[in-house]
Amino acid sequence: MTEKTDILVIGGGITGQSAALAAADAGARVTIVDAARNAGSTANAGSLHVQMQSRFLRLNPHLADNLESSLPLYVRAVTAWEELDQRLGGVELVRQGGLMLAETAEQAAFLEQKAEREIRKGLDVEILDRDALFRHAPYLSERFVAAELCHNEGKLNPLVANRKMTAELDRLGVSRHVDRIVQIGEENGKAVAQGAERFVADRIIIAAAWGSGELARPLGLTIPTPGEPLHMNITEPAEYVIHHLIQHAERSITLKQFASGQVVIGGGWPATLDRDDALPAIKPQSLTGNVALAGEIVPAVVGLRLLRTWAGVNTPVDGKATLGPIKAGGLIHFALPGDAGYTLGPIVGRCAAASAMGTTPPMDIAPFTPDRFAA
Amino acid sequence: MMKRSLTIAFENETVNAAPGMSVAAALTAAGQRVFRETDQGAERGIFCGMGVCQDCLVEIDGKPNVRACMTKVRDGMRVARQAPRPSLQVRPAAEEPATETVAPDVLVIGGGPGGMKAAIAAAQTGANTVLMDERTVSGGQFYKQTGLDGTEPLDRQQADGARLHDELLASPARYIGGAEIWGAFDGPVIVAATADCVYTVRPKTLIVATGAYERPLMIPGWTLPGVMTVGAAQTLWRSYRVPAGKTVAIFGNGPLNAQVALELAEGGAAIAMLADAAPSPVTRPSPALALAAADPALAAKGFGMLANLRRRGVSTQWNTVPRSIRQVEADQLEVEYARGERIATVRADAVCMNFGFQPQNEILRLLGARMDYDPRFGHLRTQRTETMETTVKGVYAVGDCSGLGGAPAALVEGEIAGLAATGKTAPSSALSGRLQRHRRFQKALWETYAADLPDVRDAAPETIVCRCEEVRKEQLDAALAANPSDIGAVKRATRIGMGRCQGRYCGPALASCLSGHTGKPLDEFSYFAPRVPVKPVSIAVVASSDLSADDTADD
Ligand SMILES: Cc1cc2nc3c(=O)[nH]c(=O)nc-3n(C[C@H](O)[C@H](O)[C@H](O)COP(=O)(O)OP(=O)(O)OC[C@H]3O[C@@H](n4cnc5c(N)ncnc54)[C@H](O)[C@@H]3O)c2cc1C
Ligand SMILES: Cc1cc2nc3c(=O)[nH]c(=O)nc-3n(C[C@H](O)[C@H](O)[C@H](O)COP(=O)(O)OP(=O)(O)OC[C@H]3O[C@@H](n4cnc5c(N)ncnc54)[C@H](O)[C@@H]3O)c2cc1C
Ligand code: FES
Numbered sequence: 001m002t003e004k005t006d007i008l009v010i011g012g013g014i015t016g017q018s019a020a021l022a023a024a025d026a027g028a029r030v031t032i033v034d035a036a037r038n039a040g041s042t043a044n045a046g047s048l049h050v051q052m053q054s055r056f057l058r059l060n061p062h063l064a065d066n067l068e069s070s071l072p073l074y075v076r077a078v079t080a081w082e083e084l085d086q087r088l089g090g091v092e093l094v095r096q097g098g099l100m101l102a103e104t105a106e107q108a109a110f111l112e113q114k115a116e117r118e119i120r121k122g123l124d125v126e127i128l129d130r131d132a133l134f135r136h137a138p139y140l141s142e143r144f145v146a147a148e149l150c151h152n153e154g155k156l157n158p159l160v161a162n163r164k165m166t167a168e169l170d171r172l173g174v175s176r177h178v179d180r181i182v183q184i185g186e187e188n189g190k191a192v193a194q195g196a197e198r199f200v201a202d203r204i205i206i207a208a209a210w211g212s213g214e215l216a217r218p219l220g221l222t223i224p225t226p227g228e229p230l231h232m233n234i235t236e237p238a239e240y241v242i243h244h245l246i247q248h249a250e251r252s253i254t255l256k257q258f259a260s261g262q263v264v265i266g267g268g269w270p271a272t273l274d275r276d277d278a279l280p281a282i283k284p285q286s287l288t289g290n291v292a293l294a295g296e297i298v299p300a301v302v303g304l305r306l307l308r309t310w311a312g313v314n315t316p317v318d319g320k321a322t323l324g325p326i327k328a329g330g331l332i333h334f335a336l337p338g339d340a341g342y343t344l345g346p347i348v349g350r351c352a353a354a355s356a357m358g359t360t361p362p363m364d365i366a367p368f369t370p371d372r373f374a375a
Numbered sequence: 376m377m378k379r380s381l382t383i384a385f386e387n388e389t390v391n392a393a394p395g396m397s398v399a400a401a402l403t404a405a406g407q408r409v410f411r412e413t414d415q416g417a418e419r420g421i422f423c424g425m426g427v428c429q430d431c432l433v434e435i436d437g438k439p440n441v442r443a444c445m446t447k448v449r450d451g452m453r454v455a456r457q458a459p460r461p462s463l464q465v466r467p468a469a470e471e472p473a474t475e476t477v478a479p480d481v482l483v484i485g486g487g488p489g490g491m492k493a494a495i496a497a498a499q500t501g502a503n504t505v506l507m508d509e510r511t512v513s514g515g516q517f518y519k520q521t522g523l524d525g526t527e528p529l530d531r532q533q534a535d536g537a538r539l540h541d542e543l544l545a546s547p548a549r550y551i552g553g554a555e556i557w558g559a560f561d562g563p564v565i566v567a568a569t570a571d572c573v574y575t576v577r578p579k580t581l582i583v584a585t586g587a588y589e590r591p592l593m594i595p596g597w598t599l600p601g602v603m604t605v606g607a608a609q610t611l612w613r614s615y616r617v618p619a620g621k622t623v624a625i626f627g628n629g630p631l632n633a634q635v636a637l638e639l640a641e642g643g644a645a646i647a648m649l650a651d652a653a654p655s656p657v658t659r660p661s662p663a664l665a666l667a668a669a670d671p672a673l674a675a676k677g678f679g680m681l682a683n684l685r686r687r688g689v690s691t692q693w694n695t696v697p698r699s700i701r702q703v704e705a706d707q708l709e710v711e712y713a714r715g716e717r718i719a720t721v722r723a724d725a726v727c728m729n730f731g732f733q734p735q736n737e738i739l740r741l742l743g744a745r746m747d748y749d750p751r752f753g754h755l756r757t758q759r760t761e762t763m764e765t766t767v768k769g770v771y772a773v774g775d776c777s778g779l780g781g782a783p784a785a786l787v788e789g790e791i792a793g794l795a796a797t798g799k800t801a802p803s804s805a806l807s808g809r810l811q812r813h814r815r816f817q818k819a820l821w822e823t824y825a826a827d828l829p830d831v832r833d834a835a836p837e838t839i840v841c842r843c844e845e846v847r848k849e850q851l852d853a854a855l856a857a858n859p860s861d862i863g864a865v866k867r868a869t870r871i872g873m874g875r876c877q878g879r880y881c882g883p884a885l886a887s888c889l890s891g892h893t894g895k896p897l898d899e900f901s902y903f904a905p906r907v908p909v910k911p912v913s914i915a916v917v918a919s920s921d922l923s924a925d926d927t928a929d930d
Contacts, residue, residue: 036860042867139463163868166857178860236440236875236911237414238463261460279904284560284922287907292918300463302918305440305911307875310904 003177005031007356008193008201010181010215013041014158014342015335016207017165018084018349019356023205024172026357032169033199035180038227038280040209040341041162043312045232045266047245047254048081048093049340050074050152051100051118051125054110055252055268056319056339063319067339069367070320071121073347076363078152080346084161088168091161092259098153098245099128099137101144101297107249108146115148124151139241141299153245155256158342181208184215184332191331203356207335207349209315216334219326221373225336227313229271229280233291235304237261246297253293255301263301265294271311280311315341321348323368324355334370379404383452392448393615395523399424399431399443400615402454408600408706410443411457415845420600422842424607425516426509426555427588427735429875429911430598430842432457438466440911444607447511447522472919473572479505479549481796482565482578484556484738487515488536489774489785489792490584491543496793497582498548500800505576506543507554507567509910512614513540515586516606517782522614529613529638556585557912559741560922563770568916575921580769580796583739584789587732587775590753592626593831593884596700597728598842601708605729609635612642620724624648624710626697627729629824630677633691635727637680640687647723649684650695650712652730653826662822669816673783677820696829700726730828733883734776740905742767748897751821752779754883755899762795762802763788771796781820784813831884832891841881843874851885855892862889862903875911878903 007023009016012034020030052067060067078095085093102108108127115125128136128147136149169176179195184204186192191204206212213225242257253267269286287309295302315336321344322336335352337344347362354361379391383398385407392401399421402410408420410431422428424444431443433454439461443454481497483490486508494506514520518536521528528534543550551567554574558566565576589604591597601620605627608619612635622645625636629651636649656663667674681691695714703709709722733754736746744765746755756778763771771792774785787810791802831840836849846869854868862885865871871885872878878885886901895901908917 042864159867159870170857235914237460238439239460241463282907284558284564287558288917288920288922291914295914295918300465302915303438303466303913304463305875305913306908306917307877307911308873309906309908 002198002200003031005029005175005199005201007031007203007205007353008033008191008199009205009207010184010193011206011208011211012176013039013207013209014162014165014345015209015337015349015352016205017169018346019205019207019335019353020169020174020349021165021172022350022353023357024169024174026353026359028357030174031177031199031201032174033177033179033181033193033195035211036178037180038210038313040312040314041158041345043232043310044158044342045254045256045264046156046158046161046258046342047098047256047340048078048095048154048156049098049343050078050123051098051148051150052114053247053340054100054249056316058250060319066318066320068117068121070338071118071123073321073363074340074343075122075152077344077347078154080350081156081343084346085156088161088164091164092157093154094156094243095154096243097149097151098247099133100148100150100247100249101140102146102249103143104145111146111148111249118150125149137244139298139300141297143296155245157258181215183218185219186331202331204332205335205352205356206332207352209336209341210313212334212336216326216373219332220375221326221370222375223317223322223336223370223373225315225317227273228316229273229311230266230314231269231271231282231286231290231309231311233265233287233309234307235263235265235301236307238263238304242298248293248297251293253290253297255294255297262307263294263304265290273313280313282309282311321368322370322373323348323351323365324370326370381448381450383448383450383454385454386456393523394448396448396615396617397444397522398433398435398446398448398452398454400611400617401448402443403611403619404617406706409456410600412459413845414459417598417845418600419598421603421607422598423588423604424610425588426910427876427879428842434461445510472568472916474575474919474921475572476575476577476921477505478577479503480579481505481582481793482507482576483582483584484565485515485584485586485774485776486510486513486550486552487584487586487774487785488517488539488782489789490515490582491539492786492789493582493584493773493793493796494548495543495546496790497797498546500794500797502797502799504548505551505578506548507551507556507574509553509555511553513552519610519613523616526616533613555910555912556738557908557910557916558920559738559907559909561742563742564922566920566922568912573916573919580771582771582773582792582796583776584773584785585735585738585776587734587779588879589729590731590733590883591728591880592697592730592829593834593838593840594697594699595835595838598839599700599702599708601706601724602700602726602728605632605635605727608725608727609638612638616642618642618644619727621645622647622723623725623727624721624723625727626650626695626710626712627727628652628731628826628828629729630820631729633680633684636689637684640684640689646689648692648710648721649689650692650697651824651826652696652828653693653824655693656823659823662819662825665819666816666823669812669819673816697726697728699835732775732779733879734778736776737905737909739765739770739772739776740899741907741909742770744770744772746899748899748901749778753887754778755902761807763792764795781813781817784810784817787813830887832888840884841869841871841874843876844870846871846881851888855888859889862886862901865889866903872903877911
């Protein structure tokens with residue numbers, strides 16, 4: 001059986017869905033095909049990241065410039081989420097800012113330098129001294145001496161966002177298929193994708209995260225998209241007091257509270273993954289390390305009970321978004337957000353849809369072309 | 376009656392309690408049954424009575440999220456109803472728990488008949504053996520010991536349990552009660568916590584004997600305070616001598632219901648109704664005959680029980696199922712039920728339900744033991760060798776946690792596994808002969824009780840299917856109509872299974888609905904993926920566990 005459509009989106013995570021939404025809004029007939037395997041979008045923690053994550057900088061110092069050059073994209077990404085929040089009738093988006101905490105003078109100095117770089121890129125950040133920090137966040141441990149507060153940052157509930165997004169796509173008549181694409185190419189002026197079924201479209205958008213590298217390789221691009229399995233924890237509900245997104249200047253953690261009152265603890269602790277399409281498993285050390293750190297930061301959480309842990313697959317690529325056609329005038333376009341991809345999903349999807357449909361993207365995508373991966 | 380010599384404060388009232396009582400029992404005895412309020416403003420109280428449902432949460436001395444059914448009273452304790460969102464503040468004197476690492480030859484998890492017998496058998500071969508059980512009252516569900524200080528056994532069953540427990544304590548095995556197992560990792564490595572110590576156990580072999588919990592019927596009103604499992608009412612009575620109500624209505628399927636009806640009647644409760652979903656055994660004599668042939672003594676005990684009930688004016692209403700429960704007047708519940716085609720109502724203070732069992736196989740699933748779906752019992756059965764070893768080498772499973780089998784079979788399975796796990800003495804063929812006989816009896820027993828139970832797929836739209844997150848059947852149906860890829864997708868779309876009981880009640884129901892929707896038969900992958908923690912566990916406990924040595928290949 002062959003499915004014919006205007007725009008075929010491969011990958012039904014937040015990026016693919018956002019691309020589909022934009023294309024459908026522009027009047028295209030849209031099909032999403034998804035392997036229904038590990039999606040970062042169904043496992044992520046809903047942090048809206050804007051400031052450079054210390055974790056990423058520490059793990060990938062060689063990619064710091066990539067990250068810095070993407071900062072304007074992050075600022076714009078939050079606006080895209082705010083628009084989506086309006087359109088979908090609320091996804092529990094809260095923008096009370098994100099705090100990155102310093103325990104030592106060195107960490108505080110690191111944050112000050114980081115803040116300067118970020119201000120130059122248009123971020124709304126400030127350095128808080130100890131007193132200001134505790135006025136903002138009295139629930140924090142007293143060990144902290146300073147913090148960077150990024151007003152652009154916030155959080156949302158991805159479970160709600162994903163549910164409402166799917167409903168909106170259904171309403172617009174976007175068709176959804178479960179299939180794993182194994183090959184893509186161009187034939188007779190059409191873009192074709194082969195899975196168990198065959199798909200023929202005017203344009204293809206690849207938003208397949210960890211599955212993208214494999215699809216791109218035969219087309220002459222070497223895009224590194226290994227899945228990075230990450231650990232998450234969630235507690236039972238408590239009174240809602242943690243309004244910020246919390247991070248640490250040197251140690252891996254994100255901590256926040258959902259509107260449900262549950263505290264969500266993550267921040268990139270590793271899980272294990274045998275194969276890309278298997279269910280990732282929990283590492284004992286990530287479990288203990290991650291929650292112990294949460295207790296050091298917000299002492300009251302040690303009294304809360306953990307309800308569940310899970311693991312999901314992130315696809316950081318090279319820390320920078322990949323956007324645009326495979327080659328100038330090509331029928332196949334990329335939509336890979338890179339790091340903090342849930343934050344970036346809506347803006348990246350929208351840009352990719354514009355790129356595929358030949359309209360003007362909401363921002364300049366030239367810095368993100370896939371050319372950097374050509375052999 | 377035992378002396379209620381302690382006092383505790385509940386909200387603004389003073390409640391008398393006997394030493395050894397659970398908080399839940401003390402409150403029930405005082406006529407209090409609303410323990411907490413949910414996010415949507417519903418009232419909740421005791422449901423499972425065994426630490427599974429998490430609906431009995433109260434605040435004790437300012438600390439929220441404490442299970443009233445698993446916590447003993449202390450003189451002067453202050454107990455308060457739990458708010459939907461307890462305050463998030465640092466609590467004083469959150470002392471660092473002690474930690475202990477243990478590396479026994481054999482670790483047995485669960486102190487019911489299977490676990491106790493396994494630990495005794497293993498320890499007697501000279502193997503260094505540890506048994507951990509989450510309850511403070513020993514004996515598991517069948518032997519259910521008294522929690523009260525200085526009370527005599529209620530009957531033969533309790534006396535047998537006391538004897539087995541004494542045998543365990545006299546054996547070289549180490550018994551750690553009140554130890555909740557919250558994690559299991561490959562190795563195996565087991566993590567557990569008591570009130571004051573966090574244990575990390577690295578046993579050479581592991582015997583899981585965690586038993587089963589009860590399956591309710593999901594009908595409108597099944598979450599009301601006063602509605603509880605039959606086992607919860609049994610625990611209140613057998614362990615604490617507190618009747619669940621002055622009048623009790625019991626609905627279910629299977630032999631436990633009549634037994635508990637008799638116990639409660641002997642304890643002075645009025646049995647407003649004893650109903651079983653199965654057609655009367657008189658209409659199907661052949662399974663009853665098979666039962667008598669398999670174990671004449673046990674069968675006679677069962678029929679004697681029914682006769683005894685009749686003498687007390689309680690006769691089982693066969694072919695009868697509850698349809699909905701509502702609160703009328705203060706503590707009165709009214710059940711609408713169907714007896715065949717006829718619809719009628721009955722009133723009682725307490726309504727008890729047991730429609731079968733669900734194995735507590737979380738630890739086994741976490742360790743990767745393979746399972747098969749058993750359609751007769753509607754649950755997973757762990758694959759096992761003749762010596763009760765699972766598909767994971769060195770991990771054994773005995774008793775109901777591996778699929779319903781009953782206490783007599785659990786005892787024999789425990790002994791077989793206890794010997795096999797040490798490798799020192801081979802289990803005898805006499806043991807396997809006994810096991811075969813118990814299994815024949817169980818089979819005939821459940822054939823006598825075979826019934827077409829109402830299917831959750833047909834539940835009324837307003838029925839709560841996830842009691843923790845308060846999700847209704849209509850919301851589930853809407854999510855199913857969106858064609859989800861798997862159970863995780865339905866969970867994320869509806870929040871079914873995200874609450875404190877960790878999907879123990881809704882998980883099987885959801886798996887069944889999803890299978891009905893997709894036409895895919897149920898198997899071990901139809902359920903929520905097994906994940907730590909096995910039970911909700913405080914971050915303080917997790918943070919102090921010694922798991923650092925167990926991380927393989929940290930990159
Ligand atoms: C535990 C965790 C927490 C995270 N927390 C955050 C956070 O708080 N904030 C944030 O901004 N980001 C976070 N991330 C990152 C974020 O989740 C991802 O970057 C983001 O969801 C990526 O979205 P996506 O749509 O590009 O890809 P995904 O959501 O990963 O979707 C890719 C889809 O492609 C499909 N696919 C793959 N190959 C094929 C193929 N060959 N054919 C068909 N389909 C295919 C997959 O089935 C999948 O559904 C987190 C990630 C993880 C794992
Ligand atoms: C923002 C957010 C908030 C969340 N909040 C909560 C929460 O409050 N409470 C909560 O419990 N969870 C919560 N979750 C976690 C949620 O359960 C998971 O994201 C999601 O369901 C995936 O979980 P899982 O990987 O553990 O697999 P599950 O969803 O449990 O399982 C899915 C898959 O596992 C397969 N499977 C089942 N058994 C096995 C087995 N033995 N071996 C291998 N595979 C098996 C099933 O077939 C199914 O395909 C939240 C997630 C997110 C993203
Ligand atoms: S009644 Fe206490 S946990 Fe269920």
